[in-house]
Amino acid sequence: MTKSLIRSGNRRGTRSDMRPPVARRTERLREPAACERCGATFVKKTWRAGRPVTSALLARAQWTVCPACDQTERGEYFGRVLIGGAFAAANEAAIRRRIANVDARARFNQPERRVIAAAKDRDVLEVLTTSQKLAHRIVHELKKAFRGRASFRWSDRDGSLFATWQRD
Numbered sequence: 001m002t003k004s005l006i007r008s009g010n011r012r013g014t015r016s017d018m019r020p021p022v023a024r025r026t027e028r029l030r031e032p033a034a035c036e037r038c039g040a041t042f043v044k045k046t047w048r049a050g051r052p053v054t055s056a057l058l059a060r061a062q063w064t065v066c067p068a069c070d071q072t073e074r075g076e077y078f079g080r081v082l083i084g085g086a087f088a089a090a091n092e093a094a095i096r097r098r099i100a101n102v103d104a105r106a107r108f109n110q111p112e113r114r115v116i117a118a119a120k121d122r123d124v125l126e127v128l129t130t131s132q133k134l135a136h137r138i139v140h141e142l143k144k145a146f147r148g149r150a151s152f153r154w155s156d157r158d159g160s161l162f163a164t165w166q167r168d
Contacts, residue, residue, distance in 0.1 A: 032057050035066035040111040042066070049111035068112040068130050077116050077128040078160045079135025084124045085166035087146065092125065095142065099127060102141050106134050132161035139163040 033042035040049040041057070047066055071077075088095055099118060106113040115138075116128040129135045136152065143150045148167030155162070 029064065030062045032061045033064050034058065034061040035069055035111075036063045037065060037069040038111060040066050040068075047111050050108045066111065068114055071130050072114065072116050075116065077130060078158070079127075079129035079132045079138075080160065080162050081127040081129070081135050081138055082124055082162075082164045083127065083142065083166065084164070085148070085168045087148070087167040088125060088165075089123050091146070092120070095125065095146070098141060098145055099138055102138050103134070106137065132159065135161045135163050139165045 029042055031043055031045075034040070034053075035042075035047075038049065040047045041051065041053055041061070042048075042064075043057075047068070065073075083095060096118065099115065103115045113131045113134040114129070115134070116130060118125065118127045120126075127135070127138060129138070132154070139150045139152070142148065142165045146167060148165055150163065150165045153162045154160070
């Protein structure tokens, strides 16, 4: 055996539990499970929405609340987006539609990623999301669609993302 094959078999220092951090914080669910609020299903260790559900699956399902609905209820967010500038104020409806489209696409693929709130305070639109990835995607899509400047800051404390987008 070569040295590289010997080293590839060494798993010391790696995580044995490859589940995402959110999954490790919650108690283990019995599969299948269904969210009583949003209708997402938990099958094969993954929450999914928008997929056809059979009556046999619903009969066996454990009814619970998914982590995204729980996080939304608590008002806990990991992504915060501030949208400002003269262009944003003049085109608020188009920007809100773009945010809603990005949110809908993210919910279909991964229902744990969703927009918690989008509120306007003076001239700044603030969007709170359940994940930092969705916040990053929203700013990226706004920059792609409307140009402008984007900036990102990740927190070392809790892993949240503070993103800003503006165009004057």
